[in-house]
Amino acid sequence: MKKEFIILILFLVKMSSCCAQLQPMFVEGFAQGTTYHITYIDKEERFFKKEIDSILKDFDFSVSTYNPNSIITKVNTNKDVVLDNYFLTCFNQGKKVWKDTHGTFDPTVFPLVNAWGFGPGKKQKIESRKIDSILKFVGFNLINLKNNKVVKSDSRVALDFNAFAQGYSVDVIASFLNSKGITSYIVEIGGEVYAQGTSEEGKKWVIGIETPIENKAASNPIIQNIQLDGLAIATSGNYRKYIEEDGTKYAHHIDPRTGYPTKNSLLSVSIVSKKGIISDAYATGVLVMGLEKAIKFLKKHKELEAFLIYADTEGKYQFYETPRFKLLKI
Template identity: 65%
Template sequence: MTKIRCTFVFILFNILSIYSQEEPIKIEGYAQGTTYHITYFDKQNRDMKPEIEKILKDFDLSVSTYIPNSIISRINSNEKNVIVDKYFTDCFKKAKEVWRNTKGAFDPTVYPLVNAYGFGPGKKQKIEKKKIDSILKFVGFNLITLKGNKIIKKDPRVALDFNAFAQGYSVDVVSEFLNSKDITAYIVEIGGEVYAKGKKPNGNNWTIGIEKPIDNKESSNPLKAIVKLEDLAIATSGNYRRFVIEDGVKYVHHIDPKTGYPTKNNLLSASIFSKQCISSDANATGVLVLGLEKAKIFLEQHPELQAYLIYSDDKGNYQVYETKGIRSIVTESEE
């Protein structure tokens, strides 16, 4: 599943080291249109890649808009009597929760707009006010509900896009699988979204990096900060990898559901920490749409979320706003 929104490429540090007591098992591959990297310590030395890849494949068959016969694609095309599964249900319920909490800044029904701007599998359309206004008539999470195991739409043109947070949820799904196998030290990264459990056998934390938000579609950027993780998830959303330029205007892939246009504010990236990667991922998108000042108020109201926000000041310089709960685990990079 190709991710609609930009996710920072987190750089994992020190996961290839060999320890005297126990060696890490490393799994990597492709899923959801991106890469994944998983490292865990297991005294039984089990290779869990086949099971994990089966989980990720089943996950895509539920919520990937890039697979025509997935559950979400069938719902978007108004196929009758589609029965949703747990993956879809969990995504839908979390989306409703974050939609309410952000007062509509996060809204997965922006899918038709995502396609119109050329950020989805659908055909790109000419960006003009008349077209955007016409699409906005059927954008709104209040237009769709989940009743039992079926979706009900008030307008058949309503379509869903979970790509803004599905990778975060897939991190949780894989983490739950590792927990079921009694793995107590691991790190799961899918498309840049991360959850780390426990510590390495040598007592060190898992360590990742957050990039500087420099426009760059092709490769990694220098690091802005280094983060130590333990029993914590992090997801970052930004506007510097996924964008299009039309008639000299840059359009980023985060769409404001209320205006129908890409977000325009000085918030460049939002890294959100929480106990579940699905929450980090969805709220990172919502925070980026809210913008810096509204995001500060939102974060004060939701202490279960911690944040590291990079924004530009009036002179175009990078500035950082961070919540108190992460100041002990985030340090500025010297790069």
């Protein structure tokens, strides 16, 4: 699944010489086309990799557009399918964020994502007529749920939850750890993070937000560190995943309103909230808005904390942060 950004996790793994101090448990692996890293404190020293991998496999079977047998793929191809809680949660949360952002976040952007070559489908030759024809069946108003079944106004409408599914998967794993009585942990999947409690040293978990340098492979230098406890962070940017065509770079964030890749001064949007699915979805919607509209939006939505990195007229980094975001900085 997608990720155009990486939030570098700074796991606090320095071991103490005190024999009474609990040692952290580490679980890592691959899921959703990316990696995951989980650290937790458990007095019983239980190792949950098997359970976590099973959960993430079930999650992928629900909402991955890259899985030909997934629930979302069957919905997109108009096959009969029983919707599960993962799909329903994504659909309902997606509908809410779509309304809040006035369409800058829209999971029905999938046909455009494919056309531009950012999805599992074959890239198409981009022409204005082609974009206009696709836009006719892009819009979250064209698809609804009725008695937990999908109802489309146009059979060509197709969903893509990749813009916030990884954030939701972080929530799912956090919920699993909570169910096991784990109260101190940090979960990172594809760069999306939720942290709760403290490390083995009794300190809050620390993560770093990357400098938005064009880079498809490696990690970038950290531009800001923050502490999290009972909070999730997700970052969307236009520097990690892009294509080049005829000498022009196109970021993979598609503006659902125009059908074209987003092009504005925002380079990176980090959103902090109580849930990964919320942070992830709004990070995408805010990035597509552009700087001025994003600032106005964030002033109205005080449940979201944000750190925006943008380029000024000289190409230099500038920053905007919400008031309470400052309290997270170290």
